[in-house]
Amino acid sequence: MSRYRLQGKGRVDHSAPVSFTFDGKTYQGLRGDTVASALLANGVHLMGRSFKYHRPRGAVSAGSEEPNALIGTSRGAGRFEPNTRATVQELRAGLVTESQNKWPSLSFDVGAINDRAYMLFSAGFYYKTFMWPKSFWDKIYEPVIRGAAGLGKSPTEPDPDRYASRYLHTDVLIVGAGPAGIAAALAAAQSGADVTLVDENAEMGGSLLSDPAVLIDGKPAWDWVDAQLGRLRAAGVRLMTRTTAIGYYHQNMLGLCQRLTDHLDSPPKGAPRERMWRVRAGQVVLAQGALEKPLVFDGNDRPGVMLAGAAQTFLHKYGVKVGDNPAVITSHDSAYHAAFDLADNGARVAAIIDTRESPRPDLLDGARKRGIEVLPSHTVTTTRGRLRVKSVRAAPVRGTQVGTGRDIACDCLLMSGGWTPSLHLFSHTKGTLAWDGQTFLPDRKTEDCEIAGAGRGLWGYADVLADGAAAGLRALEGLGRAGHQASFTVANDRPGSGVSHTELPTDGNAGKARAFIDFQNDVTAKDIRLAVREGMRSIEHVKRYTTNGMATDQGKMSNINGLMIAADALGKEPPQVGLTTFRPPYTPTSFGAFCGYLRGETFQLTRKTPIDPWAEANGAVFEPVAQWRRAWYFPKAGEDMHAAVLRECKATRASLGIFDASTLGKIEVAGPDAVEFMNRMYTNPWTKLQPGRCRYGLLLGEDGFIRDDGVIGRLSPDLFHVTTTTGGAARVLTMMEDYLQTEWPELDVWLTSTTEQWATVALNGPNALAMLKPLVEGVDWDDFPHMSCAECTVAGLPARLFRLSFTGEVGFEVNVPARHGLALWTALIEAGKAYDICPYGTETMHVLRAEKGYIIVGQDTDGTVTPGDAGLDWAIGKAKKDFVGKRSLSRPDIVAKGRKQLVGLLTEDGSLLQEGAQIVLDPNQPKPMKMVGHVTSSYQSTMGHPIAMAVIEGGFDRMGETVFIPMPDGVRKAKITSTVFYDPQNERLKA
């Protein structure tokens, strides 16, 4: 075992070694390690290269805020993930990891040439550099920039993992299971409230896991945590680890991403990798703690330079000493404890460099006892070391004067610039922030939430525990429940305070300092000052100009430092400059977690008819129509779509075709006022329609434009069977219900969707009647002409039979209860064999109806077509005093000449027009040409030539005229005709 691993220390399992690889080399860590702690235990600090300058970088933190140690991980085929934070990824057997942004190797990287040329790559360089010559942009600049852009490699294979989703309703949701969160949970769990405590880490306990010497109520911190978690579990509190609250949305809804299997050597079969929880909480307690801030000085990014708190965490949680010979630079008391703990575990602390004049006497005492030199009123002016920090240069500061520095040898440098409360989730709620002179704290709330502990700027365990308990109690009281206020006694507490800085003072050339603020995006203090010099005033502009805070860590470490420096450069107070907005997700979240179940066969809801299994078994090609999948055509061996459709069309016209029309919308309109309602809704007159007869119904909007149509049967005086278009079913029902409830509540009529109650089979063709007749009982065929309906039995099944036609042939629609749909279909196929029955799909349906000039709402109409435009004036009940849309039909622009009207088109050369193609009257006019209409429908037909329908300005007055359709390969000529291409006298319907 490496000398950096302290035997018996930490919460890792020293008896359970775990092997993994990093850049092809095998390392050993322990169960409970992260990749970062395991590499550090092996003395490896160099974990990646930065984005812009390709500078060598190591882990700077020990948690989810990590900007540097981003690695690619592979958990097997298809399971590669870029930009995984090494400080978060737990070790699992066989984990393969690799560094990023380097070539050919991590220790020798050609891209690091950018670092030498850093003066060229200042903030906004790409806005300035690539402007000229303009012609270089497409061919040179953009491809090169794109090649260099981005961090990590995208996965190339589909993700084989499953992702889950779940909703949760809870009385109190507590985010963060450190001391404040645990105290809040204990308080909230009184009196039987449903409480959920979540933490992004593998274990609960938060900072207490890195401070084991603290005694709470006489117990060492870890024992206390165990005991409290036991109490919470016993009280029924839902404890969720590895669960990140990624977003805080309206009305106390939070998104949680729970990582379920990434840490397991062999996940159980069927287990999802992650689960997205959508939580609705009565009360929320945010106990997210605080994130340590780096200090800003030249060379603060070398591998081995890390946050002091991170070193303390690696020591106590993972039993890893991050170096033998650390130096410390701090402006906050907390770093002393990190130094002391490392010293107590065998490290030789080179020095504690404190920017402050008078460090606390007890801390000086602690340093003296351990033989650690403290340098108060000192700054760090630079560090040295290529792939690992070797020394730090400390210099005394007197007022604004930086004195002569001295180099202090070290193998790591621990820094602390103080702590920033985690305000991310609070910011998602649009809660306002207040500046306390050092940092921003939560101020006015917009949601039912409490903020507790270090998350609102408190420091020291006694204060934080008391605050958590109080917040939990307030949450409980917010639910209208009561509890009592718990108190905790804390010994060996570690309270502290500090000061905030801009860049640390230096005696070097500030313009050449590589003092990093945003490590991942390589933004330096100099960049921020340059942005201000170049006119950026708002922090939002500074952010975008410099890209500070725009990396995957969303500025968790850099935002406050960037703001302090921008404010200083502007000569303003930080709150006047403002803080950029935090947005969800809190940490990078996989696309899979957002998708959840919505992939593969459940990507989107797909509705299937009862007859769908037959179509599938018989080789149908399907097309999506609204949410349905419908049989499009039934190709036989060797047939393409065109051949199959032409065969289906001809078979239907010659003898008999069968079609699944089950997706047609159906609405039962029932009640004493049913006929009055129909008169008001539809353009047509309904009063005189006798029971047992059908009528084509046309539905308009208030604007007079066609909304829907369908054949409607009157089954009894008080009962109409309305059909709608497939896509219009829900919309039409909603529109009708809207009118009924808001305009005509006095009517005694009710609407019920019966779309799925009935399976509908259409039979069309000259032999339809002959084939159907023997199967039907209960119909008087002497009184069942075209446009009739009846309740009867068909093939022994209870049925509603309609005689109607959407093909121009004799046609029927047989409706049977949906469970019998498939039985009816197969019975009809069987009986139809004598007539060479041909199943056809939606494409043939479209061709056959187009030959007859029957419109399809939504294809031949587009929401601007009136009945008059579509040649459907005959469907308007002229004597009716009102119907929906009637008044609009007399508006001046509706009755004006020159409206686009629906006509037929026949091409001169017999070619097929493209649907959507634009039509002009003069193909030789200058561009842009005046377009007078467009093709709405176009098909190969059964008549040996293609047909088309189009809307053309004043089309009805242009019968026989020639129009032109300019296409990429030439101009087509077409003659305007009637839309009825086939059997204009309707002879075939009368058979």
Added chain:
Amino acid sequence: MMTSQKHDFAAAAIRIEDAAPALRLSLRVKPAHRDAVGRALGLDLPARVGQRAQAGDIQALCLGPDEWLIAAPEGAPLADAARAVYADAPHSLVDISDREITLRLSGPAVLDLLAACCPRNLAAMAVGSAARTVFDSATVILWRDGPADFRMDVWRSFAPHVRSLLAQAQAEIAAGL
């Protein structure tokens, strides 16, 4: 290590079964005639949305101020009974037996199963009540027949989607995570 999402594997069984076909009627009637139609059908129609009433093997669920779902064994002569009072108590009674299919969902983890795709707080739903809600993008009616016993009415064409989602959630619960 410290996840509370533990499942007792033996007890975590979830049963997803198809219920036998039943007579389902959609009843629409204005409040003034509610009692009359209820009497004709043989039960008191509940007045609050989500409330259920039962008389023998006929169940009524209030889905809206003027809307009830009536469930009964196939062949129950309810339509005739209602027709007898139609003249004095106009209403609409539509057979929707085939519009939906009914799934019976039960087992100790059934609330987790439903929470996979239903945003409603089902733990807070009273046993013996029912609600029209959504499961993913499908409208469903959920009947809570017991603490761990639900019925789900789902439109027939939506059923394959719903079944597939239920199977995925069932598998993940069986995996214990």
